[in-house]
Amino acid sequence: MARPDGVAGKVAVFVERVEFQGGYPVASSARESYERSDRHRAVEAYRFFYPVVSLEGILRGTRAAGAVDNESAPVVVARPHHAGFTLNSDTPYLGGGLDLRKSGPLVVELPAGPLVGLVDDHYHRWLVDLGLPGRNGPRGGKVLLLPPGYEGQVPAEGDDFEVVRCDTWQVLCALRALPLGGDVAAANALLASVRIYPFDRRDDPPAFTFLDRDEQPMDTTPLAWEDNIEFWRVLHAVIDTEPPVEELRPMLGLLAELGIEAGRPFAPDARMEQVLAEAAAQGRDEMLVSAFASRRPDRMVWADRTWEWAGLRPENGTFERPGSLDVEARDRWFAQAIVASPAMFRREVGAGSLYWLGLRDAEGTYLDGGRTYRLRVPLPVPQTLFWSVTVYDAATRSEIVADQGQAALRSLFDDLAPEGADHVDLHFGPTEPAGAQGRWIQTVPGRGWFAYFRIYGPGQAAFDGSWRPGDFEALN
Helix, strand or coil: ECCCCEEEECCCCCCCCCCCEECEECCCHHHHHHHHHHHHHHHEEEEEEEEHHHHHHHHHHHHHCCCCCEEEEECCCCCCEEEEECCCCCCEEEEECCCCCCCCCCCECCCCCCEEEEECCCCCCEEEEECCCCCCCHHEEEEEEEEECCCCCCCCCCCCCCCEECCEEEEEEEEEECCHHHCCHHHHHHHHHCEEEHHHHCCCCCCEEEEEECCCCCECCCCCCCCCCHHHHHHHHHHHHCCCCCCHHHHHHHHHCCCCCCCCCCCCCCHHHHHHHHHHHHHHHHHHHHCCCCCHHHECCCCCCCCCEECCCCCCCCEEEECCCHHHHHHHHHHHHCCCCCCHHHHCCCCCCCEEEEECCCCCCCCCCCCCEEEEEECCCEEEEEEHHHHHHHCCCCCCCCCCCCEEEEEECCCCCCCCCCEEEEEEEECCCCCCCCCCEECCCCCCEEEEEEEECCCCCCHHHCCCCCCCCCCC
């Protein structure tokens, strides 16, 4: 808290203590302590299990779009009518649920080619990378997913399978095909050649159907639940259908104290329902602070720019650091995005992709949908594949919805490299400024927005600071 004279003052902290008599807590004070304890536990449980509810949102959203676990999945080039945390239109997506209780061991078979994907379990924990970042790289190959506790037949060492043991019955398989040269039809065809089938039917695999949902609205977010009592109902439904995971025992114990436990109905009384609803609202707010008002110094990409790293743990996809789990990095990521793998965070030349978060202008002010901005990008951008800038609504963390119907500028599809130019100017605002030449994304007055700058196959200059984009410059 700043004082009027500019000297930083101390923030007063009030600690609510329990009243004791003769060494024992006074009854009224003990009741107040229980109330505070329930609220503290609920907020911490909310933040820890938010990724679980987020993944359940993906599963339910794809099913609502017509997908059937183990049988079909939607394929989309994500656009503003596809609500999903920081989805983008750079590549076609395939995503859907796989039910190992229903299928037993399940094979995901990928053809050779530029596919990128992963499998996460029901707790939104990374299991395996697929395609280019996976064990077999561009050669494709087969991944065998084993259900919890499976002790049956497993392919012998040397067979053409990568074997992955899962702790949950339900998993998410997500894939994207890189449209090299801008050939989206070829990318869609590559996705459609992916095969998913039960291991015991490998000699005569059933068909897996790919559902074209490019034009159909789809919502794979938890937005309808994330700040109210429904969050806990959805979470209970997941906990109640999955086996306990040893790694999560302490946090599952926290949930049990709140009345959320496998094999036990979720039936909070009026007091606990209010506690949980308020904790959901508070937890959501705290996670958005982590995402958009972080105090972490390691979030900054360059000292002279306002760009931030979207992900703070480049060394893995599990948010682990030596000796502990980086819960702040985990909160920050899942408040604004979905799924995680080492390939998504890796900061290596030519490997994967870089994700830079832009949410403030050159003066450090949040980006405002009612103002006009220019982003100057030096050319050439250091990439081996392509690059893009995608705009998201700060409240929904999904592609911005405006009359223009567009949320991205992409080097594969848009004219972002004028011949002979040493830079390109991109524009953002409610109306297209003169001279923008179509390099403009429409924003909405009254709504904040942020952008992801993505580089696929980043070059050395993107890491050593010899190349960097400008900041968003407010023009009005």
